[in-house]
Amino acid sequence: xxxxxxxxxxxxxxxxxxxxxxxxxxxxxxxxxxxxxxxxxxxxxxxxxxxxxxxxxxxxxxxxxxxxxxxxxxxxxxxxxxxxxxxxxxxxxxxxxxxxxxxxxxxxxxxxxxxxxxxxxxxxxxxxxxxxxxxxxxxxxxxxxxxxxxxxxxxxxxxxxxxxxxxxxxxxxxxxxxxxxxxxxxxxxxxxxxxxxxxxxxxxxxxxxxxxxxxxxxxxxxxxxxxxxxxxxxxxxxxxxxxxxxxxxxxxxxxxxxxxxxxxxxxxxxxxxxxxxxxxxxxxxxxxxxxxxxxxxxxxxxxxxxxxxxxxxxxxxxxxxxxxxxxxxxxxxxxxxxxxxxxxxx
Amino acid sequence: xxxxxxxxxxxxxxxxxxxxxxxxxxxxxxxxxxxxxxxxxxxxxxxxxxxxxxxxxxxxxxxxxxxxxxxxxxxxxxxxxxxxxxxxxxxxxxxxxxxxxxxxxxxxxxxxxxxxxxxxxxxxxxxxxxxxxxxxxxxxxxxxxxxxxxxxxxxxxxxxxxxxxxxxxxxxxxxxxxxxxxxxxxxxxxxxxxxxxxxxxxxxxxxxxxxxxxxxxxxxxxxxxxxxxxxxxxxxxxxxxxxxxxxxxxxxxxxxxxxxxxxxxxxxxxxxxxxxxxxxxxxxxxxxxxxxxxxxxxxxxxxxxxxxxxxxxxxxxxxxxxxxxxxxxxxxxxxxxxxxxxxxxxxxxxxxxxxxxxxxxxxxxxxxxxxxxxxxxxxxxxxxxxxxxxxxxxxxxx
Numbered sequence: 126x127x128x129x130x131x132x133x134x135x136x137x138x139x140x141x142x143x144x145x146x147x148x149x150x151x152x153x154x155x156x157x158x159x160x161x162x163x164x165x166x167x168x169x170x171x172x173x174x175x176x177x178x179x180x181x182x183x184x185x186x187x188x189x190x191x192x193x194x195x196x197x198x199x200x201x202x203x204x205x206x207x208x209x210x211x212x213x214x215x216x217x218x219x220x221x222x223x224x225x226x227x228x229x230x231x232x233x234x235x236x237x238x239x240x241x242x243x244x245x246x247x248x249x250x251x252x253x254x255x256x257x258x259x260x261x262x263x264x265x266x267x268x269x270x271x272x273x274x275x276x277x278x279x280x281x282x283x284x285x286x287x288x289x290x291x292x293x294x295x296x297x298x299x300x301x302x303x304x305x306x307x308x309x310x311x312x313x314x315x316x317x318x319x320x321x322x323x324x325x326x327x328x329x330x331x332x333x334x335x336x337x338x339x340x341x342x343x344x345x346x347x348x349x350x351x352x353x354x355x356x357x358x359x360x361x362x363x364x365x366x367x368x369x370x371x372x373x374x375x376x377x378x379x380x381x382x383x384x385x386x387x388x389x390x391x392x393x394x395x396x397x398x399x400x401x402x403x404x405x406x407x408x409x410x411x412x413x414x415x416x417x418x419x420x421x422x423x424x425x426x427x428x429x430x431x432x433x434x435x436x437x438x439x440x441x442x443x444x445x446x447x448x449x450x451x452x453x454x455x456x457x458x459x460x461x462x463x464x465x466x467x468x469x470x471x
Numbered sequence: 472x473x474x475x476x477x478x479x480x481x482x483x484x485x486x487x488x489x490x491x492x493x494x495x496x497x498x499x500x501x502x503x504x505x506x507x508x509x510x511x512x513x514x515x516x517x518x519x520x521x522x523x524x525x526x527x528x529x530x531x532x533x534x535x536x537x538x539x540x541x542x543x544x545x546x547x548x549x550x551x552x553x554x555x556x557x558x559x560x561x562x563x564x565x566x567x568x569x570x571x572x573x574x575x576x577x578x579x580x581x582x583x584x585x586x587x588x589x590x591x592x593x594x595x596x597x598x599x600x601x602x603x604x605x606x607x608x609x610x611x612x613x614x615x616x617x618x619x620x621x622x623x624x625x626x627x628x629x630x631x632x633x634x635x636x637x638x639x640x641x642x643x644x645x646x647x648x649x650x651x652x653x654x655x656x657x658x659x660x661x662x663x664x665x666x667x668x669x670x671x672x673x674x675x676x677x678x679x680x681x682x683x684x685x686x687x688x689x690x691x692x693x694x695x696x697x698x699x700x701x702x703x704x705x706x707x708x709x710x711x712x713x714x715x716x717x718x719x720x721x722x723x724x725x726x727x728x729x730x731x732x733x734x735x736x737x738x739x740x741x742x743x744x745x746x747x748x749x750x751x752x753x754x755x756x757x758x759x760x761x762x763x764x765x766x767x768x769x770x771x772x773x774x775x776x777x778x779x780x781x782x783x784x785x786x787x788x789x790x791x792x793x794x795x796x797x798x799x800x801x802x803x804x805x806x807x808x809x810x811x812x813x814x815x816x817x818x819x820x821x822x823x824x825x826x827x828x829x830x831x832x833x834x835x836x837x838x839x840x841x842x843x844x845x846x847x848x849x850x851x852x853x854x855x856x857x858x859x860x861x862x863x864x865x866x867x868x869x
Contacts, residue, residue, distance in 0.1 A: 147772070151751070151841055155837060156834075158833075159837070407787075411789070458800065462796070463656070463671065464820065
């Protein structure tokens with residue numbers, strides 16, 4: 126309703142303007158960050174490692190990445206269509222899930238396997254819970270876990286043959302590699318059992334700059350750290366999760382007599398700690414909750430790595446702690462202002 | 472009708488009278504739009520341009536001989552309310568019960584919201600009056616000390632306030648410049664480390680907080696006898712031709728203020744009373760400037776946020792939790808409110824929310840968290856009333 130004042134007839138023009146005023150609840154300004162922009166920046170953080178892995182692994186790596194993303198994005202669109210919901214593939218979250226999954230897969234898989242993995246990640250990892258924000262487990266890791274238990278032979282041996290990165294291998298490592306074709310983590314397990322003797326320091330250089338025996342995203346520890354730097358500079362993730370996760374693994378590995386630096390660089394620890402454990406949806410909301418989550422991930426990783434038959438423990442450690450997240454959130458509520466602390470008597 | 476003449480009063484305890492801001496002739500007394508959305512009975516005065524001052528306006532005499540009760544009465548009769556934006560009657564604030572002694576008076580120079588700079592200008596131009604006004608507050612409540620708190624990004628205000636305060640031993644404390652530093656509870660925590668208990672008032676921790684504008688208004692009432700008839704406001708935003716800090720007579724319409732600042736520019740968007748974080752969007756520019764008007768913000772249609780998500784979606788990024796100055800969990804409050812879970816909302820301290828808007832500002836999925844929380848508070852209150860009346864009627868039956 127507009128009140129015109131009789132003594133000022135020249136207001137008519139303004140009254141028309143006023144009819145178009147928007148009303149709404151405060152705040153009247155909003156931050157420019159959106160879900161799509163956050164997902165976009167995580168993808169940007171993954172680009173160095175993605176491109177380097179394609180350079181090292183060639184066409185087979187590229188196929189895995191493309192198929193995984195295609196499976197994830199297509200499944201998201203189809204399921205949202207079936208649920209009569211708006212299709213939100215433009216928020217980039219399905220694309221990110223597909224890319225994350227691909228980076229945790231070996232580079233020489235049959236083409237259909239990453240496709241199935243991407244579809245499973247979205248269908249069973251995310252949409253079945255109600256879509257973005259509602260899933261309990263990290264969707265990419267759900268996809269990987271299903272592939273791992275279904276085709277574990279492919280998932281643990283499809284490493285690169287004659288990769289370009291082999292040039293950075295030291296002679297000692299090369300001679301072992303020619304015989305076993307095992308992952309450094311497995312080789313070191315043999316060393317620990319006394320069946321082999323090899324210093325883990327020989328693995329440092331390949332693990333940092335070009336690692337042929339591992340999943341796509343494990344190709345270079347250095348580039349994973351570059352990605353983490355992007356996430357931290359853009360303030361997208363809480364530093365506590367990667368730091369507490371990695372430090373826990375280092376300390377526990379050192380206690381049981383493993384080389385702590387090797388424990389960090391080998392396997393999927395760095396990638397998992399930087400890009401999987403930090404997934405918003407599946408880790409606790411409060412700072413101390415995140416610390417508990419990260420330390421828990423670290424403990425379980427070491428247990429699975431060295432005291433189970435699994436080749437690596439990061440994936441199941443994160444999935445297990447994902448399941449614990451609602452419980453952690455329940456007990457790690459922040460203390461509200463004005464409640465709990467005793468009022469000072471003066 | 473003369474300048475400074477009382478035109479409206481109420482017998483309610485929490486109220487303060489209104490005075491004419493011009494001299495002239497009353498043309499109408501009728502309903503008129505008001506900033507809170509409804510129409511209220513308003514007095515229309517046509518100014519004669521002479522500003523003839525009412526004979527009631529005269530210095531009230533020697534302050535030193537007045538009791539704190541007399542000071543409070545003068546403050547009430549002068550129509551002084553909190554000028555930070557809440558407009559709570561000052562004489563009520565200055566009447567703490569005997570069992571709650573006040574030791575510290577904080578003069579709040581932390582701007583309440585982004586865009587607003589009215590308090591800043593006031594501190595630069597009227598620091599001496601602010602300091603004198605704050606000494607009156609100190610006397611009225613019997614406090615031991617007064618500190619003035621100013622954000623560190625206003626060096627000129629800090630300099631001018633320090634100089635004016637030196638003579639009286641009033642310290643100026645520099646605050647970090649961040650929002651919502653000007654919120655009473657945040658301010659008290661920053662300065663004293665004390666937390667106002669949930670549901671309580673600053674007086675529960677021996678503190679009274681008053682805005683610099685309020686202190687200046689108290690000075691005018693007690694040294695000049697001039698009641699609160701104008702105030703300093705900030706006009707800002709990309710939807711107005713010229714931003715300015717203006718001393719505006721109460722009752723001036725927003726339309727006239729915007730005209731004075733060169734009119735609207737761009738596609739019309741929102742016209743807000745107050746700041747961008749907590750201000751009230753107006754549907755018409757015919758609402759008057761009132762004592763609670765700390766600013767007028769005109770935002771262009773292109774710049775305001777228009778879309779709201781159809782459903783509550785949360786990606787659990789945790790930003791609302793880390794940014795909440797009250798340490799609440801806004802994402803839970805939002806989703807519970809959306810689901811109508813009033814009992815659980817109470818358990819998550821929804822009533823402690825100060826509606827500063829940080830959570831909704833920072834939310835990447837653009838959830839209308841403040842709106843949901845407001846709805847939630849309503850729901851909780853309704854449920855509480857229902858429970859109470861049910862308990863009452865059962866008790867009566869028995």
